[in-house]
Amino acid sequence: MTVDPLQSLLSPLDLSPAGNVGGQDVFTGGSQPEPLGRVFGGQVAAQALVAAQRTVGGGRDVHSLHSYFLRPGDLTIPITFTVDRIHDGRSFATRRTQASQDGVPIFSMIASFQTPDEGLDHQVAMPTGLPDPEDVPSDAELLSAVDNPVAQSWARRPFDMRHVPSPVFFSVEGDHVAHQAVWLKATGPLPDDADLHRAALLYASDYTLLEPIYRRHGVAFVTPGLKVASLDHAMWWHRPARVDEWLLYVQESPNAVGGRGLSLGRIYDREGTLVASVAQEGMVRVPRG
Numbered sequence: 605m606t607v608d609p610l611q612s613l614l615s616p617l618d619l620s621p622a623g624n625v626g627g628q629d630v631f632t633g634g635s636q637p638e639p640l641g642r643v644f645g646g647q648v649a650a651q652a653l654v655a656a657q658r659t660v661g662g663g664r665d666v667h668s669l670h671s672y673f674l675r676p677g678d679l680t681i682p683i684t685f686t687v688d689r690i691h692d693g694r695s696f697a698t699r700r701t702q703a704s705q706d707g708v709p710i711f712s713m714i715a716s717f718q719t720p721d722e723g724l725d726h727q728v729a730m731p732t733g734l735p736d737p738e739d740v741p742s743d744a745e746l747l748s749a750v751d752n753p754v755a756q757s758w759a760r761r762p763f764d765m766r767h768v769p770s771p772v773f774f775s776v777e778g779d780h781v782a783h784q785a786v787w788l789k790a791t792g793p794l795p796d797d798a799d800l801h802r803a804a805l806l807y808a809s810d811y812t813l814l815e816p817i818y819r820r821h822g823v824a825f826v827t828p829g830l831k832v833a834s835l836d837h838a839m840w841w842h843r844p845a846r847v848d849e850w851l852l853y854v855q856e857s858p859n860a861v862g863g864r865g866l867s868l869g870r871i872y873d874r875e876g877t878l879v880a881s882v883a884q885e886g887m888v889r890v891p892r893g
């Protein structure tokens with residue numbers, strides 16, 4: 605059965621409340637289909653944020669989170685999310701969310717929320733000279749023609765993604781540089797819920813962020829024996845944005861060493877407004893020749 609791409613995003617984010625246990629708010633959620641049987645990291649991160657959002661009142665919006673991927677998640681087992689209400693101040697609130705399956709932690713996150721406020725305002729400008737998304741091939745178009753379950757699954761993702769200069773699925777074209785950009789937007793309109801758009805942006809931010817590491821070393825996804833796993837993920841929301849409108853995800857890797865690589869990202873709307881910043885370290889192990 606073919607699952608609607610947008611529904612595969614929205615359904616896991618619609619968590620079910622499971623009461624309060626030992627002073628912790630508890631929620632449960634399922635997972636979207638994945639060809640390799642493991643939970644997509646962006647999904648569990650977005651679910652953990654949704655759980656935390658449900659415990660924060662007073663019009664406070666998430667502005668930052670720091671998280672760790674502890675173990676691979678199993679698609680066949682529901683995920684339990686427990687939220688600790690660590691702090692509620694006059695302007696800021698802090699929540700800690702842990703995701704577990706069968707009582708074993710798979711993900712841990714701490715997030716901070718703030719009441720909207722006025723203050724100093726500046727940003728790094730969006731890079732110039734990049735093609736518009738309409739002038740870049742869609743990843744889905746490239747992958748849908750490949751007779752492989754992983755490629756077919758990625759072709760049905762809930763986000764339309766377009767690599768600049770090109771993806772690194774099958775080969776690394778051009779110079780081996782430690783940077784790239786990706787245009788992205790949801791494949792259809794989403795509800796007018798700002799918290800949902802923030803969670804969906806977190807979800808999408810995990811898709812391609814480690815790729816500048818591969819690009820720098822000429823390593824494609826199909827490299828035999830390549831082993832990759834996200835270790836941690838941090839994100840800062842600066843300004844409002846809709847994920848069902850085009851966003852530019854500018855990415856670079858300043859360092860790789862010891863089987864780990866660090867990548868940084870900046871997300872802009874089409875008008876050049878910096879809406880979020882992201883950082884992630886991942887395990888990247890390439891077979892020795």
